[in-house]
Amino acid sequence: MTSSRIPGFYKLSLDERHAELARRAGLTESDLQPLLQGCLRVESANHMIENVVGTYALPLGLGLNFLVNGRDYLVPMCVEEPSVVAAASNAARMVREGGGFTAEADEPIMIAQVQLVRVPDTQRAVDAILAQKAALLDACAQVHPSLVRRGGGARDIEVRVLEASTPTTKGMVVVHILVDVRDAMGANLVNTLAEALAGRLAALSGGEPGLRILSNLADRRCVRVRCSVPPHALRSDHHDGEAVRDGVVAASRFAELDPYRAATHNKGIMNGIDAVVIATGNDWRSIEAGAHAYAARSGTYRPLAVWRVGPTGNLEGSLELPMAIGCVGGTLSAHPGARLALRILGTQSAAELGMVIASVGMASNLAALRALACEGIQRGHMSLHARSVALSAGATGSLVERVAAELARSGEVRLERAQLILRQFLADPALAATAPMAERVSP
Secondary structure: OOOOOOHHHHOOOHHHHHHHHHHHOOOOOOOOOHHHOOOOOOHHHOOOOOOOOOOOOOOOOEEEEEEEOOOEEEEEEEOOOOHHHHHHHHHHHHHOOOOEEEEEOOEEEEEEEEEEEEEEHHHHHHHHHOOHHHHHHHHHHHHHHHHOOOOOOOEEEEEEEEEEOOOOOOEEEEEEEEEEOOOEEEEEEEHHHHHHHHHHHHHHHOOEEEEEOOOOOOOEEEEEEEEEHHHHHHOOOOOHHHHHHHHHHHHHHHHHHHHEEEEEEEEHHHHHHHHHHHHOOOOOHHHHHHHHHHHOOOOOOOOOOOEEOOOOOOOEEEEEEEOOOOOOOOOHHHHHHHHHHHHHHOOOOHHHHHHHHHHHHHHHHHHHHHHHHHHOHHHHHHHHHHHHHHHOOOOOHHHHHHHHHHHHHHHHOHHHHHHHHHHHHHOOHHHHOOOOOOOOOOO
């Protein structure tokens, strides 16, 4: 990867974008074939889930300008919502002027939960299980010897009492098996371990096995991202950089004080994160569940990213959340689009992939807060939404951009209005030919 900074990429035709992507990512024309074929053939889809009747396509775009730990990344993003890709790319360009994103990742530890019910003496159960920790870890190694050979495997066992037993009632205990899953997401690995050890743990506790499954609150597998943005990079047509910076900080503080705002704040983060998770064939539902549970870990739902004015006057942001993703196995092996997305990214490990994904989430959050601090979120978003409405009205070719431009100008981004404009353009080709084209958001 030479650079993820590609000025004017949005102005190129699809063929020109493919050529630029191939050059930057070291791909051949045949490598890009999945992009032209919808990435997933129905024959393959038929073996991935049940009751298949077809495939459902979403746009796949490139997030530009991303510099993470000193390395450039072109980031595949699969999303249906207008402005997400452009906004994240634009924010990444601003962050780039401050040196890019700095990220770190925990070891890839996932949690296998074994629930033990009807435990007659919960404290005795805890003591008995912990006394056998070494033997239990050895048993885990026998379940997944190939994982151990790759440097992974069970690392520790923890025991929690959820309901203490009393002289008249039996209690509930949950055992956490902490497993290093290396570059896998790890769900199947930890579920197998939970199943394998459940009987032995139940015997030690004197109770009965209950649920045996991973936890999607992967709080031992977090990523942390930081960035510093100089005020001049934040300025808009009508606001200087310091004013925008202070507006972003004020919006961040709002989210820290109010869970109603924090939910929308975090949704903006997940706009970017989910788009990359989907593009790379990972489980976005797991990431969403873990992120929102982590946001509420204090007992109050809070923002995942916060922004402050730094000692030099820069806007400084930090983001932390669980990131249970993989770059081997699962859908990655079955989906040509996911394999291509990973090739475009060029990430070498699940940890590296997670750091890039979190950086995209932070960029998405910055873009949303900057828009709110300036003219409001709708101006840029609605101009992009107008294109979707124009398509829904039946516009094709250059008429999509011309109908979208007229919709945005009128301020009525509605299907009925788009249909009326389209009918006028089709009835008067001369009028259509002289109508302005919609402006593209430059990333």
